[in-house]
Amino acid sequence: MELSLVVSNNSGSGAIEFAKEKNIPTRHLSFLKSGGDVKEFTSEMLSALADAKIDLIALAGYMKKLPDEIVKKYKGRILNVHPALLPDFGGAGMYGRYVHSAVLATGKKTSGASVHLVEGAYDSGEIILQESCPVYEGDTPETLAERIKKIEHKILPKAIQLVADSMRDCSARA
Secondary structure, three states: OOOOOEEEOOOOOHHHHHHHHOOOOEEEOOOOOOOOOHHHHHHHHHHHHHHOOOOOEEEOOOOOOOOHHHHHHOOOOEEEEEOOOOOOOOOOOOOHHHHHHHHHHHOOOEEEEEEEEOOOOOOOOOEEEEEEEEOOOOOOHHHHHHHHHHHHHHHHHHHHHHHHHHHHHHHHHO
16 A cells, blocks of 8 residues: 555645655645636546546545545545544534534533545445544643544554455455
């Protein structure tokens, strides 16, 4: 398994900077850059993925919904990391600070992170891995986010490896 391409809708993202430092190819693709044309964006994304011979996509901090055509083409091969224990606190508008604020507002004693397969609706796919952490009295969205970010960084690589291994096993049986 190798990291072959980093794509971001934000040209100044930390992921793009990290990839450049490691000599990993990068692409800045966004709806805005595509003039708001979903078909053009989808075509550019599919081209970039095909050119890099991408088998598995991992979304980490990618805040936009992927077009259906990309989700269908890579069905079962797109992972997303989410800063909550799905199915709670998932769906449209539930990202970053909004998730942590919602967890705190409900008085939950536990939160965490999930890695799931991407399907059509936000945060609806099969959960691959989850890990929890306590919610402490006096937590703020920022302090909770710090703990959960560490979990995300731990479980995303494990989930990627699990799915990659499963893909290899399936192709070996075929």
